[in-house]
């Protein structure tokens with residue numbers, strides 16, 4: 001048995017095409033164009049690439065976007081003042097702070113200053129709280145993207161034994177809420193989990209986001225498991241790999257996402273969907 005590869009690039013492209021068509025129609029009708037503001041602090045090379053890709057994606061679908069770049073020396077107060085202005089700006093429907101922020105900045109304090117109506121990364125406590133209570137609003141991009149990949153493949157989620165490896169605020173925790181909402185029996189493992197492979201061998205669906213190259217070997221997984229690789233790790237030779245050892249898992253899984261080309265493109269697409277949703281819900285007031 002070899003796994004079916006879930007092609008995130010292809011699925012993303014289709015969704016982005018639909019978004020572009022919708023924007024073209026909005027332009028013809030004279031409706032507002034979704035606007036995204038991205039705040040980038042410091043000099044992290046990966047962050048710069050992610051921000052550039054988000055800008056390119058916005059241009060492709062016809063969104064307005066603006067990047068605000070700051071040195072790592074900027075104060076929390078200055079970032080908060082900018083957020084306050086953007087919260088009121090009628091051309092901006094989504095605000096994104098590229099993470100990680102420099103250590104001296106209190107990330108949660110900053111994220112809370114973004115209006116929950118413009119929280120297109122889905123990290124605001126209000127939006128996370130809504131998801132927790134089964135009322136998803138603006139949803140964290142990577143978990144929401146993964147849900148859409150599984151949906152596109154018509155994978156029946158109800159009752160699956162799902163294992164998330166990694167419990168970060170941006171992936172593991174919102175992923176847990178999404179999988180519960182989808183009806184999975186959900187386990188979250190993290191760096192303090194004892195005997196991880198006891199959970200791995202029983203899982204029908206594994207989503208891994210720990211930032212460790214090729215960590216998950218296929219010999220431990222259940223035959224036919226669905227393997228979703230969130231990790232993005234750059235090796236010394238420049239190659240990008242995930243947290244999953246692709247070849248050993250490919251031989252045993254039923255579905256697998258590649259890195260690159262799996263979850264990554266869907267994260268950007270979810271961001272576009274969220275920005276359009278925020279524009280329609282809170283600006284057009286169309287989906288209320």
Ligand code: NAD
Nearest residue numbers: 142166167168171190191209210211230231232263264267
């Ligand atoms: P993080 O460092 O904030 O969290 C890592 C988590 O993994 C922690 O909960 C930690 O307890 C857990 N962990 C570490 N070692 C472990 C081990 N041996 N066993 C079990 N759990 C372990 O990381 P993050 O920000 O969630 O990112 C994780 C990875 O996902 C990174 O490679 C990152 O680049 C990638 N990422 C990709 C996307 C995407 O769109 N594809 C989005 C976000 C993050």
